[in-house]
Amino acid sequence: MSKFGLLVMGPAGAGKTTFSNSLIQHLQNTRRSCFYVNLDPAAEQFSYQPDLDIRELITLEDVMEELGLGPNGGLIYCFEFLLQNLEFLSEALDPLSEEYLIIFDMPGQIELYTHIPLLPSLTQFLSRQGPLNINLCAAYLLESTFVIDKAKFFAGTLSAMSAMLMLEIPHVNILSKMDQVRDMVTRRELRRFANVDVQLLQNDEDDPEARANPMAPDALMSGGSFKQLNRAVAQLIDDFSMVSFLQLDVQDEDSVSAILSHIDDAIQYHEAQEPREPKDEQEVNYED
Numbered sequence: 001m002s003k004f005g006l007l008v009m010g011p012a013g014a015g016k017t018t019f020s021n022s023l024i025q026h027l028q029n030t031r032r033s034c035f036y037v038n039l040d041p042a043a044e045q046f047s048y049q050p051d052l053d054i055r056e057l058i059t060l061e062d063v064m065e066e067l068g069l070g071p072n073g074g075l076i077y078c079f080e081f082l083l084q085n086l087e088f089l090s091e092a093l094d095p096l097s098e099e100y101l102i103i104f105d106m107p108g109q110i111e112l113y114t115h116i117p118l119l120p121s122l123t124q125f126l127s128r129q130g131p132l133n134i135n136l137c138a139a140y141l142l143e144s145t146f147v148i149d150k151a152k153f154f155a156g157t158l159s160a161m162s163a164m165l166m167l168e169i170p171h172v173n174i175l176s177k178m179d180q181v182r183d184m185v186t187r188r189e190l191r192r193f194a195n196v197d198v199q200l201l202q203n204d205e206d207d208p209e210a211r212a213n214p215m216a217p218d219a220l221m222s223g224g225s226f227k228q229l230n231r232a233v234a235q236l237i238d239d240f241s242m243v244s245f246l247q248l249d250v251q252d253e254d255s256v257s258a259i260l261s262h263i264d265d266a267i268q269y270h271e272a273q274e275p276r277e278p279k280d281e282q283e284v285n286y287e288d
């Protein structure tokens with residue numbers, strides 16, 4: 001039988017730990033079991049004490065001090081060390097039953113999600129292709145405040161897409177910290193960002209505000225070669241047409257619950273919890 005797990009990923013400060021905590025709170029409120037794994041070797045404080053913590057194996061601080069590495073090199077060393085000591089994960093996770101949702105709270109270094117092949121190796125080990133046989137889903141968080149600066153938003157969208165393509169596991173993208181943008185952007189506009197309407201990236205050519213303030217980020221985006229780059233990025237995202245975002249407000253339990261429903265669907269959690277039908281007696285007789 002397989003287990004269930006969620007990799008909470010995304011750039012630094014996107015709200016991964018806060019989301020993990022609100023998810024744990026919601027799971028507890030709805031009497032579901034969860035197992036919280038911190039995989040950030042530089043994490044400092046937690047509202048919920050992790051059930052398993054990479055810092056018991058290795059910490060970024062020790063690596064930086066003892067090997068003289070910087071924070072990014074140090075993080076890569078920590079993940080390589082984890083991959084050489086996978087029994088640290090399997091000893092804790094193997095005994096868990098399929099009722100548990102295992103939440104992996106990941107670090108925010110963006111290179112982990114773009115070009116370094118450490119996460120694919122880790123997911124391979126955790127997922128159904130590996131010995132732990134976990135039905136895994138990735139949740140990629142992007143700060144909703146990025147919608148204020150379209151170039152930033154689309155750069156973030158590309159990083160989400162890169163993680164999706166690299167990990168090859170079910171994936172939900174989430175715009176986090178929605179409380180921070182509700183008063184700044186209309187619902188209609190937010191919907192366009194959530195559905196990744198690539199026209200948003202191309203419309204600035206006719207934007208009078210951009211023309212009035214040529215140094216504003218949106219105006220810079222409409223300059224010659226940048227315009228061409230934007231068109232190419234828009235085309236790329238459009239070609240894949242598989243990026244959209246759910247909207248998360250951690251203060252609102254309904255919002256957390258709606259996101260969990262998407263995750264449950266992706267990992268087919270409820271199907272596994274349904275009691276299995278006893279074999280039809282007639283069918284057994286017929287087979288006999």
Ligand SMILES: Nc1nc2c(ncn2[C@@H]2O[C@H](COP(=O)(O)OP(=O)(O)OP(=O)(O)O)[C@@H](O)[C@H]2O)c(=O)[nH]1
Pocket residue numbers: 010011012013014015016017018019040106107108109176177178179180248249250251
């Ligand atoms: N207003 C608001 N602030 C938030 C929300 N989620 C997180 N924050 C704040 O954003 C900051 C970063 O949140 P974290 O949850 O630590 O983000 P993280 O992605 O785990 O960060 P790293 O692990 O350092 O990459 C903290 O100051 C949080 O209080 C949110 O939904 N709304």
Ligand SMILES: [Mg+2]
Pocket residue numbers: 016017018040043105106
């Ligand atoms: Mg964190």
